[in-house]
Amino acid sequence: xxxxxxxxxxxxxxxxxxxxxxxxxxxxxxxxxxxxxxxxxxxxxxxxxxxxxxxxxxxxxxxxxxxxxxxxxxxxxxxxxxxxxxxxxxxxxxxxxxxxxxxxxxxxxxxxxxxxxxxxxxxxxxxxxxxxxxxxxxxxxxxxxxxxxxxxxxxxxxxxxxxxxxxxxxxxxxxxxxxxxxxxxxxxxxxxxxxxxxxxxxxxxxxxxxxxxxxxxxxxxxxxxxxxxxxxxxxxxxxxxxxxxxxxxxxxxxxxxxxxxxxxxxxxxxxxxxxxxxxxxxxxxxxxxxxxx
Numbered sequence: 336x337x338x339x340x341x342x343x344x345x346x347x348x349x350x351x352x353x354x355x356x357x358x359x360x361x362x363x364x365x366x367x368x369x370x371x372x373x374x375x376x377x378x379x380x381x382x383x384x385x386x387x388x389x390x391x392x393x394x395x396x397x398x399x400x401x402x403x404x405x406x407x408x409x410x411x412x413x414x415x416x417x418x419x420x421x422x423x424x425x426x427x428x429x430x431x432x433x434x435x436x437x438x439x440x441x442x443x444x445x446x447x448x449x450x451x452x453x454x455x456x457x458x459x460x461x462x463x464x465x466x467x468x469x470x471x472x473x474x475x476x477x478x479x480x481x482x483x484x485x486x487x488x489x490x491x492x493x494x495x496x497x498x499x500x501x502x503x504x505x506x507x508x509x510x511x512x513x514x515x516x517x518x519x520x521x522x523x524x525x526x527x528x529x530x531x532x533x534x535x536x537x538x539x540x541x542x543x544x545x546x547x548x549x550x551x552x553x554x555x556x557x558x559x560x561x562x563x564x565x566x567x568x569x570x571x572x573x574x575x576x577x578x579x580x581x582x583x584x585x586x587x588x589x590x591x592x593x594x595x596x597x598x599x600x601x602x603x604x605x606x607x608x609x610x611x612x613x614x615x616x617x618x619x620x621x622x623x624x625x626x627x628x
Contacts, residue, residue, distance in 0.1 A: 340476040342495045345541065346395060349553045350374040350388050353415045353594070354546045356555045358499060359392060361401050362473030368401040369472050370429075371492065371499050372409055372543060375418035375606060379594060382617070384608070389418040393425055403429045404472055408606075409501035409543065410489040411440050413516060413599060414592040417606035431605065434481060434490035435463040441603045443487070443517045447620050448600055450609075459605030464490060482531065484524025485512040491531060498534060501543030503527055506554050507561060509545075510568035511578075515586035521579045528569050536560035590627040596620060 343360040350357065353374065361368035374388040396403060403426040406419045410433070423429045441455040457463045464470075464479040471477065472494070480491040485502045492499045502512040503524065511528060514521040531540065538559045545553035563571050568578055592598075596619050600609055608615040 340495045341474055343472075343475055343497050345497060345539075345556075346399075347541070347553075347555050348388065348392055348395075349545075349555075350376070350415065352376075354544045354553075355412075355415050356541070356543050356545065356553065357388065357392065358541060359395060359401070360472070360475075360494065360497070360499075361399070362475045365473030366399070366401050367473030367475075368396065368403045369405040369407055369477075370396075370403060370419075370422055371407045372412070372501055373406065373418040373422055375416035375421060375601075377416050377594060377597065379597060384416065386418065386421055389421050392422065396426070405429060405470075406431050407492060408433045408602075409492070409499060410434065410486045411437060411444075411599060411602040413486075413595040414544075415594060416598055416601045420606045430461040432462040432464055433457075433460050433605075434479070434488045435465050436481065436483065436488040437463065437603070439487045440518055444599050444603050447517065447623055448618055449620070450600075450618075453603065459603075459607065480527075480530060482527035484514050484520055484522075484527045486516060487518035489527070491527075493534065493538075496535075496537060497539045497541060498531065499541045500531055503531065504540060504562060504566070504569075505542055506545060507557055507564075507566040507570075510566060511582065513586045513589055514582055515589070521582040521586075522575075524582065525569075525575050525578050532559055532563055532569065534559050536563075588627060591624060596624075 346359045348357040357373045358371040376385045406422045419431045438457045445453040466481040468479045475494045477494045482489045482491045482503045514524045536559050
């Protein structure tokens with residue numbers, strides 16, 4: 336008989352300026368851990384970068400006595416810079432990973448930034464995960480699901496009774512993520528979500544964003560059963576055609592994320608700033624996107 340993988344201990348960290356949720360998960364028996372989707376703070380007006388969000392995670396890891404094996408991203412983010420390289424540099428032995436289709440995102444955005452010299456082979460990470468690949472965090476067995484739609488490269492990390500879906504699903508009242516970024520697809524998003532909702536009903540789904548008003552704390556977890564019952568975009572009974580029509584209509588009304596044109600050039604480099612003449616320098620593509628009217 337196969338021994339079931341233990342339930343991970345999950346600690347969420349919230350970056351309010353970007354509405355981003357970051358996670359530290361660990362195996363309670365071995366205290367081996369992983370960090371998922373960490374934020375590197377950035378101020379668009381001044382160009383300043385700093386590490387307050389990542390340092391909060393480091394403090395928790397130290398206080399809890401955890402040993403971090405992996406710093407993982409679910410996809411190249413459009414709303415914040417990834418702090419994965421910074422955290423890996425502070426955590427001896429920690430490896431950085433992302434889904435294998437990140438190379439397709441690199442190709443798209445290298446063209447948009449007119450940056451043919453960008454390596455487009457995923458070599459900026461220590462490991463690129465394939466569909467169905469498994470790895471261990473202590474006694475936790477982790478399975479990778481490719482979950483394209485929001486981006487070409489989105490993945491879900493499934494471990495025990497938990498799955499980290501980031502932008503693929505939102506909390507049920509908010510529905511699902513947008514699918515209109517370059518390489519995105521509403522049809523693929525539907526397929527990815529249905530695969531996630533085929534996980535056992537009690538599976539805890541941890542999302543990547545919430546936008547609480549009035550100072551309330553973020554909501555970040557709903558079970559598969561709760562999503563299937565109440566998610567406004569994909570609850571049981573909604574058809575694929577209804578979802579695609581609604582998702583496309585909604586996406587046409589959405590502005591680009593504030594940091595998108597800054598963040599993607601960092602995140603396709605694995606969380607590193609591009610340089611010009613030896614100095615960090617961000618480039619903004621002009622005339623490639625249109626504002627929402």
